[in-house]
Amino acid sequence: MKSTTTWINSINNRFWRTIVNSTATGVESVAVFRIIMGIYLLFVTTPTYTWIADLPKALYTPPIISFVNLLASDFPGRNFLVTVDFLMVASIVGIVLGIYSRFATLAFVILKVSVLSFQYSFGKIDHDIMLPATLACMAFSGWGQTLALVPDKRSKWDSPSKSLSVIAVLIGFGYFSAGIEKAIHWLNFDLNSNGTARWFYLGLYNLQRQPILAPALKNAPFWFFKIMDVVGVIFELTPIIAVLISRKAWRIWLFFAAAFHLVNYLLFNINFIGNGLVYIAFINYKPVYRYVANLTKSYIAKALILAAVGYAAVIRGISILTSQNVGIIFIPDNGNANLYCMLIIWALICAALFITIFKTGKQPVHDDLEVVSPQLT
Amino acid sequence: MHSLKFTGILFAIFLIPFVLRLFGLEPYPAILFPSGPETVKQVNGKTEIETKQLFAKKQNGQWALVEPKAFMYPVSAIQLAKLVSKNMGFKKQKPFPLKGKIGIVNYLYRSQNSSSSAAEEAELRNWIKKRLKRGNYQTSEVKVATYSNIISTTNGNILKKELKDEKYYNLD
Numbered sequence: 001m002k003s004t005t006t007w008i009n010s011i012n013n014r015f016w017r018t019i020v021n022s023t024a025t026g027v028e029s030v031a032v033f034r035i036i037m038g039i040y041l042l043f044v045t046t047p048t049y050t051w052i053a054d055l056p057k058a059l060y061t062p063p064i065i066s067f068v069n070l071l072a073s074d075f076p077g078r079n080f081l082v083t084v085d086f087l088m089v090a091s092i093v094g095i096v097l098g099i100y101s102r103f104a105t106l107a108f109v110i111l112k113v114s115v116l117s118f119q120y121s122f123g124k125i126d127h128d129i130m131l132p133a134t135l136a137c138m139a140f141s142g143w144g145q146t147l148a149l150v151p152d153k154r155s156k157w158d159s160p161s162k163s164l165s166v167i168a169v170l171i172g173f174g175y176f177s178a179g180i181e182k183a184i185h186w187l188n189f190d191l192n193s194n195g196t197a198r199w200f201y202l203g204l205y206n207l208q209r210q211p212i213l214a215p216a217l218k219n220a221p222f223w224f225f226k227i228m229d230v231v232g233v234i235f236e237l238t239p240i241i242a243v244l245i246s247r248k249a250w251r252i253w254l255f256f257a258a259a260f261h262l263v264n265y266l267l268f269n270i271n272f273i274g275n276g277l278v279y280i281a282f283i284n285y286k287p288v289y290r291y292v293a294n295l296t297k298s299y300i301a302k303a304l305i306l307a308a309v310g311y312a313a314v315i316r317g318i319s320i321l322t323s324q325n326v327g328i329i330f331i332p333d334n335g336n337a338n339l340y341c342m343l344i345i346w347a348l349i350c351a352a353l354f355i356t357i358f359k360t361g362k363q364p365v366h367d368d369l370e371v372v373s374p375q376l377t
Numbered sequence: 378m379h380s381l382k383f384t385g386i387l388f389a390i391f392l393i394p395f396v397l398r399l400f401g402l403e404p405y406p407a408i409l410f411p412s413g414p415e416t417v418k419q420v421n422g423k424t425e426i427e428t429k430q431l432f433a434k435k436q437n438g439q440w441a442l443v444e445p446k447a448f449m450y451p452v453s454a455i456q457l458a459k460l461v462s463k464n465m466g467f468k469k470q471k472p473f474p475l476k477g478k479i480g481i482v483n484y485l486y487r488s489q490n491s492s493s494s495a496a497e498e499a500e501l502r503n504w505i506k507k508r509l510k511r512g513n514y515q516t517s518e519v520k521v522a523t524y525s526n527i528i529s530t531t532n533g534n535i536l537k538k539e540l541k542d543e544k545y546y547n548l549d
Contacts, residue, residue: 008381009381012378012379012380012381012384013378015384016378016379016384017378020378048451051451051452054504055452055504056466056497056500056501056503056504057493057497057500058466058467058468058493058497058498058500058501059460059466059501059504060488061463061468061488061489062405062488063402063403063404063405064402064404064485064486064489065397065402065403065404065405065485066404066405066406069485069488070485073487073488113406116405116406117405117406120405121488122452122456122459122460123456123459123460123463124455124456124458124459125403125405127409127410127411129406129407129408129409130408132406133408162379165379166379166387169387170408173391173395173408174408174409174410175410177391177395177398177408177409177410177412178409178410178411178412181412181414182412182413182414184414185414185415185416186414186416192418192419192420193416193417193418193419194416194417194419195413195414195415195416195417197417197419197424197530198413198415198416198417198426199413200533201417201424201426201526201528201533202426202428204533205426205428205526205528205535206426206428206429206430206458207445207454207455207458208445208454214533217533218532218533218534219531219532219533221530221531222419222530236410323451324451325450325451
């Protein structure tokens with residue numbers, strides 16, 4: 001019995017050690033990532049949730065198994081949602097500027113998941129859970145210890161390598177949950193049966209989506225959709241394998257993941273930009289850390305950063321009070337501008353991940369991994 | 378490294394929602410990505426899909442397709458498909474699981490399986506009418522039409538659109 005337990009423990013340790021070796025960066029790197037994530041949350045995705053208060057009770061059909069179904073029988077009121085919206089903006093400011101980052105991150109995650117739970121009580125669950133899940137993990141990465149106005153104190157819970165390893169496993173399982181059912185129904189030799197084509201035609205004619213490359217895909221032969229079926233399933237079932245193979249294999253998968261989302265956006269108008277942000281958590285930003293640190297020492301840079309953050313926070317505040325979407329801050333809120341901005345962001349993510357494939361470097365040593373946490377042996 | 382206990386908890390966090398979704402009980406929050414494994418069949422260069430669309434009368438009395446983005450704003454346009462698929466929000470009483478004998482199960486299904494009260498239906502009608510008015514449609518009635526679309530797999534165009542069902546909703 002004892003030997004079985006020891007054996008299971010050793011498998012467990014080997015499993016996590018392999019994943020840590022494939023994913024680890026360091027405290028300095030995750031601090032830069034915190035700023036990138038904060039900029040994304042403050043400037044790029046700017047949702048408000050006050051509109052939920054206007055929904056009639058008849059439309060309240062929460063998922064049977066959800067905490068909002070347990071706790072509420074109607075959509076929340078406007079005052080509650082305005083408060084939550086403002087608290088979310090405040091927590092994002094905390095993340096981007098590094099003001100009690102751990103607390104700000106956890107507060108954001110709780111608030112975000114709460115309002116999304118009410119939003120999905122409309123009936124449709126969007127599967128954008130990876131972003132809050134990643135933030136929840138990063139709250140324990142030590143990403144607020146440096147490059148921060150009010151740095152977090154070092155904690156025994158902080159471990160960038162542990163956080164990133166859990167995120168990698170979350171990605172692996174998330175995609176498994178999407179790919180396994182598709183594999184059962186899509187992987188066959190019947191060239192006349194197709195899943196991707198169904199997504200495409202339903203998006204086009206039922207949801208009235210207008211993907212930018214729809215004309216090209218409409219004219220594609222039916223077997224092309226079959227290739228997409230197979231490639232899609234392989235892509236969705238392989239992240240956990242890639243992360244267990246090597247650091248380079250994981251980075252190659254991340255690049256293909258970003259490219260997959262970009263293609264999805266172009267062909268199906270399905271934009272999982274939040275996942276793109278999750279993928280770039282695994283980039284090692286250490287080479288740019290010093291540059292960012294120096295930049296934030298300059299008074300002019302500090303003033304500009306504070307002005308930009310302040311401006312965005314004010315715009316977000318107005319958006320909350322007026323229930324008007326503002327789109328991407330500094331960019332006109334119209335369909336085309338939003339589309340091209342998103343394409344640029346996706347292109348940048350793909351390019352960054354592509355470069356990372358060739359900058360994998362040597363396997364990280366533990367001194368690099370754990371500047372803070374002594375827990376990792 | 379993460380302890381065995383942590384790994385076990387993580388595995389349960391993954392597995393339980395995954396199994397629940399297989400039984401049509403997708404929880405939230407959960408680490409689940411979109412699946413949608415259904416397929417279409419191609420026969421003689423054609424395939425068939427079913428669509429549901431919302432129509433309202435313009436001021437001249439002609440039925441017109443409701444533009445999802447403008448109608449739903451500031452709600453995401455994609456939610457319109459959900460709205461039309463769930464009877465425009467007009468809930469009908471459905472039987473509760475396990476013959477309604479277990480209190481906690483009845484409580485969990487209270488929003489899904491109970492019909493709306495008259496006051497709730499009036500609130501829903503007003504919500505729809507407000508959106509119709511904003512889009513310059515008549516506010517007295519909408520209809521949800523279900524079509525069977527025959528699509529060419531050569532050029533992706535609709536070759537034939539057959540009306541299968543029409544459901545009218547009086548809003549006055």
